[in-house]
Amino acid sequence: MAIASLVSLLLLRFAGTGRAARARASRLRALRRGIEVGGIAAIVSVLQLIGGLTPLTALFVVLSFAIAEYVMSAGASPSS
Numbered sequence: 001m002a003i004a005s006l007v008s009l010l011l012l013r014f015a016g017t018g019r020a021a022r023a024r025a026s027r028l029r030a031l032r033r034g035i036e037v038g039g040i041a042a043i044v045s046v047l048q049l050i051g052g053l054t055p056l057t058a059l060f061v062v063l064s065f066a067i068a069e070y071v072m073s074a075g076a077s078p079s080s
Contacts, residue, residue: 004038032072036065 016023
């Protein structure tokens with residue numbers, strides 16, 4: 001939780017300000033990415049505690065989140 005909160009706060013510092021839709025989207029993206037980093041840290045920590053952490057499993061966890069972020073960031077692009 002602490003890692004997710006710190007990353008979210010750091011990303012929110014650089015997010016847009018104001019009430020515009022673009023600023024809201026920027027803030028939501030920052031929160032989502034902070035939660036993702038917290039999720040990665042939690043999963044890797046649990047794997048370490050149960051003795052299941054190997055470089056391959058850590059890579060699998062990180063790449064899974066990276067692919068999910070790529071898909072969510074692509075989203076619906078505004079059409080011309």
